[in-house]
Amino acid sequence: GAVVSQHPSRVICKSGTSVKIECRSLDFQATTMFWYRQFPKQSLMLMATSNEGSKATYEQGVEKDKFLINHASLTLSTLTVTSAHPEDSSFYICSAPNNEQFFGPGTRLTVL
Amino acid sequence: GENVEQHPSTLSVQEGDSAVIKCTYSDSASNYFPWYKQELGKRPQLIIDIRSNVGEKKDQRIAVTLNKTAKHFSLHITETQPEDSAVYFCAARISNFGNEKLTFGTGTRLTIIP
Numbered sequence: 001g002a003v004v005s006q007h008p009s010r011v012i013c014k015s016g017t018s019v020k021i022e023c024r025s026l027d028f029q030a031t032t033m034f035w036y037r038q039f040p041k042q043s044l045m046l047m048a049t050s051n052e053g054s055k056a057t058y059e060q061g062v063e064k065d066k067f068l069i070n071h072a073s074l075t076l077s078t079l080t081v082t083s084a085h086p087e088d089s090s091f092y093i094c095s096a097p098n099n100e101q102f103f104g105p106g107t108r109l110t111v112l
Numbered sequence: 113g114e115n116v117e118q119h120p121s122t123l124s125v126q127e128g129d130s131a132v133i134k135c136t137y138s139d140s141a142s143n144y145f146p147w148y149k150q151e152l153g154k155r156p157q158l159i160i161d162i163r164s165n166v167g168e169k170k171d172q173r174i175a176v177t178l179n180k181t182a183k184h185f186s187l188h189i190t191e192t193q194p195e196d197s198a199v200y201f202c203a204a205r206i207s208n209f210g211n212e213k214l215t216f217g218t219g220t221r222l223t224i225i226p
Contacts, residue, residue, distance in 0.1 A: 032212060034212075034213065034214070041221075042218075043201060043216045043217065043218045043219045044156065044201065044216045045216075046213065046215070049213060091153075093155060093156075095214075097212035100158055100161065101146070101158070101212065103155040103156050103157075104155060105154070105155050106154070106155055108153070
């Protein structure tokens with residue numbers, strides 16, 4: 001099946017810094033990618049839809065200026081968590097559709 | 113928007129018994145219903161899916177049923193094994209002009225007791 005990679009797998013940062021997470025579709029092109037956040041023992045919550053060549057679409061309650069999304073090419077979307085705070089600590093997962101949804105392996109973000 | 117409810121939140125069954133997880137959705141326009149298995153710290157893995165033009169689908173020990181009228185769908189796992197222990201999520205999607213957005217249920221933590 002199709003492969004989606006994510007980098008980094010884990011990141012620890014200080015409060016107030018910014019963190020960039022990359023999501024790549026390795027063997028197919030994705031005009032759309034999705035970014036989810038998953039807190040411990042909770043479900044995946046869609047944060048935003050990343051659209052190649054246009055602005056991302058954010059879900060209600062997600063701050064677009066805090067979670068910057070750039071869909072730079074047909075195989076790459078990036079999520080930047082700006083001015084990260086401890087409450088942003090979570091598991092961030094991207095996905096890309098290719099008939100079905102293919103998920104990246106996730107990024108564990110810990111903000112100290 | 114779409115709202116997906118999932119029950120139960122936790123489920124323990126004896127090895128060899130069957131497990132059933134149920135989901136309901138709110139938007140009658142939803143037409144695709146996947147089920148995912150997620151192990152701790154890992155990505156969700158698609159285990160089975162069903163489209164709205166089908167009432168039931170089976171793949172070895174796993175089956176999914178869909179009742180469009182009642183807007184609910186269920187996952188059935190038979191002859192459960194310890195490796196079936198994981199968190200399972202249902203999801204619903206409206207395919208509309210290329211929109212592939214999934215709405216997830218709240219998850220069910222399944223524990224298989226040896």
